[in-house]
Amino acid sequence: MPHRRPDPLAVKTLLEPRAVAVIGASAEPTRIGGRPVDYLKKSGYAGPIYPINPSRDVVQGLTAYASVRDTPECPDLAIIAVPAKAVADALTDCGERGVSAAVIFSAGFAEVGAEGMALQQQLLDIAERYGLRLLGPNCLGAMNISLGLIATFSSSVQSGLPHTGRIGFVTQSGAFGSHCFALARERGLGISRLVTTGNEADLDAADCLAYLADDPDTHVIAMHLEGCRDGERMKLALDAVQAAGKPVIVLKGGESDVGAAAAMSHTANLAGADEAYDALFRRYPVFRARSIREFIDIAHAAAQATLPRGNRLGLITVSGGVGILMADTAARLGLDIAPMPQAAQDELHAMWPPAATRNPVDTTAQPVADPAMPADFQRIMLRDGNYDVLINFLSMLPLAPALADKLRGPLQALRADYPDAVLMIAALCTPEARRGFEDDGYLVYEDPTSAVEAASALTQLGQRMAESRPWERGDAPHAGDRPSPRLEAGRRYSEYDCLQQLAEAGVTTVAAAQATSAGEAARAAERIGFPVVLKIASADILHKSDAGCVELSLADAAAVEAAYERITANARRHHPDAAIDGVLIARMLSGGVEMAVGVSVDPTFGPMVMAGLGGVFIEILEDVTFELAPFDDTQAKAMLKRLRGYGLLTGARGRPVADIDALAATLVRLSEYAAANADVVHSIDINPLMVMTAGQGVAAADAVILTQETDPS
Numbered sequence: 172m173p174h175r176r177p178d179p180l181a182v183k184t185l186l187e188p189r190a191v192a193v194i195g196a197s198a199e200p201t202r203i204g205g206r207p208v209d210y211l212k213k214s215g216y217a218g219p220i221y222p223i224n225p226s227r228d229v230v231q232g233l234t235a236y237a238s239v240r241d242t243p244e245c246p247d248l249a250i251i252a253v254p255a256k257a258v259a260d261a262l263t264d265c266g267e268r269g270v271s272a273a274v275i276f277s278a279g280f281a282e283v284g285a286e287g288m289a290l291q292q293q294l295l296d297i298a299e300r301y302g303l304r305l306l307g308p309n310c311l312g313a314m315n316i317s318l319g320l321i322a323t324f325s326s327s328v329q330s331g332l333p334h335t336g337r338i339g340f341v342t343q344s345g346a347f348g349s350h351c352f353a354l355a356r357e358r359g360l361g362i363s364r365l366v367t368t369g370n371e372a373d374l375d376a377a378d379c380l381a382y383l384a385d386d387p388d389t390h391v392i393a394m395h396l397e398g399c400r401d402g403e404r405m406k407l408a409l410d411a412v413q414a415a416g417k418p419v420i421v422l423k424g425g426e427s428d429v430g431a432a433a434a435m436s437h438t439a440n441l442a443g444a445d446e447a448y449d450a451l452f453r454r455y456p457v458f459r460a461r462s463i464r465e466f467i468d469i470a471h472a473a474a475q476a477t478l479p480r481g482n483r484l485g486l487i488t489v490s491g492g493v494g495i496l497m498a499d500t501a502a503r504l505g506l507d508i509a510p511m512p513q514a515a516q517d518e519l520h521a522m523w524p525p526a527a528t529r530n531p532v533d534t535t536a537q538p539v540a541d542p543a544m545p546a547d548f549q550r551i552m553l554r555d556g557n558y559d560v561l562i563n564f565l566s567m568l569p570l571a572p573a574l575a576d577k578l579r580g581p582l583q584a585l586r587a588d589y590p591d592a593v594l595m596i597a598a599l600c601t602p603e604a605r606r607g608f609e610d611d612g613y614l615v616y617e618d619p620t621s622a623v624e625a626a627s628a629l630t631q632l633g634q635r636m637a638e639s640r641p642w643e644r645g646d647a648p649h650a651g652d653r654p655s656p657r658l659e660a661g662r663r664y665s666e667y668d669c670l671q672q673l674a675e676a677g678v679t680t681v682a683a684a685q686a687t688s689a690g691e692a693a694r695a696a697e698r699i700g701f702p703v704v705l706k707i708a709s710a711d712i713l714h715k716s717d718a719g720c721v722e723l724s725l726a727d728a729a730a731v732e733a734a735y736e737r738i739t740a741n742a743r744r745h746h747p748d749a750a751i752d753g754v755l756i757a758r759m760l761s762g763g764v765e766m767a768v769g770v771s772v773d774p775t776f777g778p779m780v781m782a783g784l785g786g787v788f789i790e791i792l793e794d795v796t797f798e799l800a801p802f803d804d805t806q807a808k809a810m811l812k813r814l815r816g817y818g819l820l821t822g823a824r825g826r827p828v829a830d831i832d833a834l835a836a837t838l839v840r841l842s843e844y845a846a847a848n849a850d851v852v853h854s855i856d857i858n859p860l861m862v863m864t865a866g867q868g869v870a871a872a873d874a875v876i877l878t879q880e881t882d883p884s
């Protein structure tokens with residue numbers, strides 16, 4: 172089915188209306204229909220507010236109307252807070268009045284089953300008839316803080332609004348949105364927009380992303396996702412965000428179960444929806460948070476700091492033990508804790524001989540007596556250490572107001588001299604001290620490890636911002652003059668057919684032949700060269716070893732003939748109904764590193780290529796990584812570096828260096844082949860893929876290709 176492009180203009184109409192109607196408006200400010208009227212009045216929304224309530228002439232001091240048809244002017248936005256069975260009539264009135272967008276609070280639609288789904292489709296039909304755009308149903312609404320548009324019934328607003336700021340929130344869960352709203356307010360974070368999308372009958376998270384990409388008030392986007400129905404639309408929205416140069420912080424929950432058919436494929440068995448999301452996020456300036464605390468922390472940090480382009484981290488501390496703890500965390504996260512140059516270390520020693528000056532730099536407790544020392548030391552670290560981020564651990568010193576003031580003055584001067592540096596303070600602070608440091612442009616954390624985690628997130632975002640590029644569409648990135656062969660829907664491919672297909676796609680395969688008699692097999696083996704491997708040739712027998720249908724290291728023609736008879740007999744005994752095409756004869760490879768590579772298809776984002784170490788042990792080791800197809804050589808090599816066992820390819824412990832260039836090229840060609848057959852392929856397994864020493868290439872020794880129509884499920 173065709174993909175709908177994200178529609179930022181529809182979200183703009185919803186979040187920037189000139190007039191608002193509240194259908195189901197209540198005179199009681201604490202009721203669901205009364206809260207948006209109350210919030211709009213108190214937040215300073217400048218446009219007309221039209222309460223719709225046929226039983227009242229006045230609602231909360233405003234003239235009420237029996238129907239949206241009766242308002243003095245046509246509102247751009249209608250907030251609908253009526254029972255589910257009344258929503259269709261209310262929406263029809265909106266359509267006939269010419270309302271452009273509606274927020275539907277009401278529940279009882281697709282989230283409750285088939286009857287609710289039918290009601291939701293009715294709403295969508297009405298909206299399409301009148302060109303009316305919907306947020307929801309079953310949503311908590313939306314906010315445009317700078318405009319004073321508080322189109323929500325969330326009780327969290329009753330405790331106050333956050334101040335206007337640079338972070339735009341999108342969430343599919345209303346309760347999660349309320350929680351983040353409250354956290355942001357308590358933390359003093361500034362918010363530009365907050366949208367909860369609910370059932371996403373019409374407008375969805377991708378539409379909101381595209382709107383926030385264009386929104387001048389939003390500099391950082393924080394998005395909570397439960398799922399995504401249209402992967403292409405999400406990619407287009409992230410393209411827009413990337414082009415706008417805005418970082419995205421994502422909190423994604425949920426992992427899908429893999430169907431029973433996955434047991435037929437190593438690749439599919441190791442893949443789930445979560446890997447597809449991770450692969451998607453790596454393509455863009457997206458940081459995936461793993462907790463609500465991290466979600467809020469990193470959104471705040473990204474909104475306040477310039478994103479660094481490198482990952483060199485400088486640490487300065489009043490506690491050697493905490494310095495070690497921060498360094499351990501930094502090393503685990505892959506940050507570069509580069510030592511200070513020796514000349515700079517000597518300069519620090521001259522300033523305070525007891526100091527440890529390598530990195531972490533330890534001032535001991537001397538800042539109590541010399542409050543200028545943390546700033547003086549950091550000035551030298553920034554000047555000579557070339558650090559992208561500095562974290563200053565001050566323990567509990569800022570809890571003493573007088574000492575906090577003395578520390579702050581020199582730190583203000585440092586901030587002024589290095590306005591673009593990412594500077595952090597990890598300390599226990601009074602609320603006043605924290606606000607002061609933050610006003611001066613410092614990121615402040617109570618927990619020093621949280622500060623290091625934030626530094627890691629900022630460096631990841633900075634690097635992805637520099638490296639990311641819009642999604643490759645159309646021709647594969649390196650297809651060149653080699654068009655990928657097409658798979659045939661419904662065809663069951665034998666292993667020999669699979670190897671032929673892959674060879675045509677540019678994947679180097681082991682020398683192989685197929686035979687239908689023992690003599691023919693022996694002659695083929697002599698042409699290929701001994702030793703050889705024999706396997707049953709049958710698309711109906713996937714797990715050949717389990718049926719005794721594989722024999723290795725056959726050294727002469729007699730051994731091949733005898734093996735042929737044993738293998739075919741075993742195949743008939745274990746799989747009497749299988750179609751037998753003969754046997755496959757292949758060159759026996761030795762040496763090199765055994766890899767498993769393959770393709771699985773995510774229902775939302777399409778083909779994913781897998782690479783993993785371990786050969787037959789891959790599902791035990793689970794050292795695998797995934798990338799969405801297609802991709803280029805740079806992404807292929809980055810993919811390999813994510814493997815825990817990458818050192819086996821680079822010559823660890825005296826092993827020969829493997830042909831990483833040939834392996835990366837194979838992954839690229841496989842990604843092109845998968846993308847070209849996205850509408851047909853179900854899964855591809857190449858296991859093992861033998862990776863020989865550098866310059867010697869690779870060879871696929873075993874392959875299985877399943878099309879969607881031949882999925883055994």
